[in-house]
Amino acid sequence: MKQLSQIEECPKCAGREFGRGKQNGYAVMLPINKAMSFGSEVEHIICTSCGYIIESYVKKPEKFKGTME
Numbered sequence: 096m097k098q099l100s101q102i103e104e105c106p107k108c109a110g111r112e113f114g115r116g117k118q119n120g121y122a123v124m125l126p127i128n129k130a131m132s133f134g135s136e137v138e139h140i141i142c143t144s145c146g147y148i149i150e151s152y153v154k155k156p157e158k159f160k161g162t163m164e
């Protein structure tokens with residue numbers, strides 16, 4: 096997995112404290128044309144001051160290869 100980018104400050108509120116959260120269960124990201132796939136959890140980098148989601152990553156990006164074809 097690639098390195099998370101270095102975040103200096105929140106673009107919305109200029110806050111400098113961030114947290115990480117993940118979505119799973121019904122909030123998984125699913126490959127759009129692979130009906131039998133289980134998809135992937137989504138992880139977010141969140142500003143803990145205002146709640147803005149700075150970045151989002153799927154945990155298993157390889158599952159999404161080929162979905163633009």
Ligand SMILES: [Zn+2]
Pocket residue numbers: 105106107108109110142143144145146147
């Ligand atoms: Zn913020």
